[in-house]
Amino acid sequence: MLPYMTAGLPTPSHSVELFTAMANAGADGFEVGIPYADPLMDGPTIQAAGDRALEAGSGVRVGLDILEEVVSTAGKPSVVMTYVNPILRMGIDDFADRVATAGGSAVIIADLPVDEAEVFTAAFNRRGIGLVLFIAPTTTEERLERVVGANPPFIYCIADLGVTGQRATASDHIEELVARVRQKTDTPIVAGVGISSPEQANVAARVADGVIVGSALVREVLDASDAAGAAAALYSAVAAYAAAVRRTSTN
């Protein structure tokens, strides 16, 4: 069970507390989100979270500092989730250096398809970091083969069409999609996008190796009145997701 959380919520100085609470509740690892003002792949919840974190002084540098603290205090494998422009602005090599020194294990870039990935993969791999690539319900067989051929550390299966956010019903794409990827590779698969209830996480966990839950958790933080309240709400939410995911784990 892999929670996504925007780095810098509710404030940069209280951000690590939230990750610690989620680790205590049974999270297996983290997706640490770099706040971005124009997140094309994100729905209203993560947009609002990014705006709030940026206002509170977060950004790519603060976000990577938070990553470092999360890795050292929670001791869970953590990946960075970002958009491409903050990396380019920092410089791909400088960014990769910083992720490596912070202890991040991989990077997910929402607006970077395999077609543009080569230079990023090369810079990351030189430092022992992986670049995660996506498969969507729309991905063709030819593209799937290119993604597999690029040798990502894991493949992010986009469980549902559309941007991140909560959905009333579970995706009916995920089983078929994961099965398609399994035919081509043994690379681990995580499922994300639109998974917003323990029941939906349960469905995804039956087929995927990991389940990412983002907007539903971020919503808890946005609705909380202070950091302690946010940590408490996250603890119970993540515990419920983690239980649902373990209940269905067969491996």
Add this chain to the structure above:
Amino acid sequence: MRLERPDTRGRFAGFGGQFAPETLMPALEELESEFAKAWADPEFHAELDALLRDYVGRPTPVYRAARLSDQFGLELYLKREDLAHTGAHKINNTMGQALLTQRMGKSRVIAETGAGQHGVATATACALLGQECVVYMGEKDIERQALNVHRMRMLGTEVRAVTSGAGTLKDAVSAAMRDWVASVADTHYIIGSVVGPHPFPWIVRELQKVIGEELQSQMSGKEPNRPRPDMVVACVGGGSNAMGIFYPYVGSDVELVGVEAAGYGLETGQHGASLVAGSPGVIHGSMTYLLQDDQGQILEAHSISAGLDYPGVGPEHAYFKEAGLVRYESITDDEAVAAVHLLAATEGIIPALESAHGLAWIAKEAGNLQGKVVVLNLSGRGDKDVEQITGPDE
């Protein structure tokens, strides 16, 4: 050197590309191959050309602005895109892309709009072809371009207000892209300028270059001894009208000048001049010049003109800038408003605030252009801006 087509990775030298979520990539690949097929198909051209002639009113005239020419001491011609149906060049693109939507078997269209001109042009094409249409528009732009909102609704389009960010064009593009990520199976996104991930910048340029191609043949009738103008000037927001009129002249001896929005002044940081004052990065799926902070966050642009109020620019313009093929300048809000009044008073034409940036630059630079043949792309009419410029109750 002019590039006929971007390379296989959708790049104009280093600019362009496809920085888009995987969900959209198959649709972008399909769009590239469908457009390439359509563009090589004489039947597609025959259908589009007939619509452009009989429905849009092309070719648009080239008019010698006699009084202004005398005042400036040069030969000023206006390429009258404001006389195209719906009042701007935007319809050249929307007609082509709406026909392409039909060919691809998609039934729904989405678009973004800033000034509302692209929204109206999309709504018009969709009404004509019986397509469902949704236009995303920032709430600030809905307020300052109310006339165009009414027009779109009358044409049967749903206008969706975008409240994120500053509520302007950047936010409308992002909202349209998010819709497309969910709806891509049955929906085509008719992007309004030479921006976005490949193949959009190429498609929109191909559909807009009719402006420059017409101008080439029209000028030999106007100035038989000087069939090539000395200079062509156009405003640049995303850059589609400039691309359309420049493209046939790129690499020739005709000087090309793109005029961006300096807003309150470049020194204030409140402007839309991404080429003049920005730096390279990725916005809306494309590597290009943009306005950004030192952490790579895209900044809000500012311009009195909603169509130029955008922190990015088409990637081929970024290429033109770096290759030295086009000169880029900027004009403030106040200078643009003065140019609207100038053209209205001397030639009886009320230009769009966007196009007025080009005229303002010519007026300012006239001392250095004595005796030259200068063409301004009058990309749109200004009815939409009258209330904003004069106040509501005049």
